[in-house]
Amino acid sequence: MHMKLGLIGFPIKHSLSPWIHNQFLEKSGMKGTYSIMEISPDNTFEQELERIKESGLDGFNVTVPYKKQIINYLDDLDKNAEIIGAVNTVVCKNGKWIGYNTDGIGYVIALRKNFPEIFHDKKNRILIFGAGGAAYGIYYGLKSEGFTQIDIANRTHSSAKAIAILGDNNVETSILSLDEAQESINSYNLIIQTTSVGMKPNTEDTIIPIKSLNQKSVVSDIIYQPLNTRFLMDAKKTGASIHYGHTMLLYQAQYAFELWTNKKIPIDNMDQQLKTILEGR
């Protein structure tokens, strides 16, 4: 069987997804291709999708800026993706396109692999910086794991409030301004940076300067370019443990590949290999 896979988004020429999925194809023993299908915002999205449909793909990933827009062109939507309101993986089966979201689940699996102890106490206090597409998936993933205190700090209050609506009676969520989050950051066990602040080329930027932290806390940044964001480096200086963004990239891809092929490929040393690639960029 020859799997025809790919990625849509813009700009995606430097995406690491082809490297990851080609490794998965090789490890699975399946033949296949994973193509970059860049769709410029100047082109008509619908026409481009028609062309992709005709090419007979088995599945594809969706990245910025099309994770919401793609929903209008799907035949079916997985429940999690519907709740999160964004799709990053499409399975093409019998001429139908079915949308999934593997970002939040990918984050949760990556966190569990690296810091299993966090999952031993669901009362651990969690703070998420950001309220964009990635934050939705992560909030929902952590809530589904049974964590009971997940606060959100974002520049725009209304976006954070919209995420908190995903919560229920089992989870308490306070919406904080960035200043309030900076003041109370010592009280959290897990801090997750999901904004785009600090991404290449603006590597000196940080969502908030970190001066002191609870030394037992774990600090994640889902940005992976650069791997060592200023946010993570500041956190490391205080003695906190840090969790890198490339692990989420690997595990969301692992789950996408499983949706396409029914095969779960072990990550093994891909974590270290991807880290080395990113450090060289």
Ligand code: NAP
């Ligand atoms: P998004 O939907 O565009 O959300 C962006 C978030 O960043 C919003 O909360 C936004 O706040 C905040 N933000 C942007 N510029 C800001 C600024 N100057 N000051 C304060 N806040 C600012 O993006 P996304 O899809 O969630 O992605 C966010 C980041 O996660 C990106 O860097 C992306 O590369 C990374 N990501 C990583 C993975 C992975 O696998 N590791 C997966 C997905 C995404 P407002 O609401 O106030 O605008």
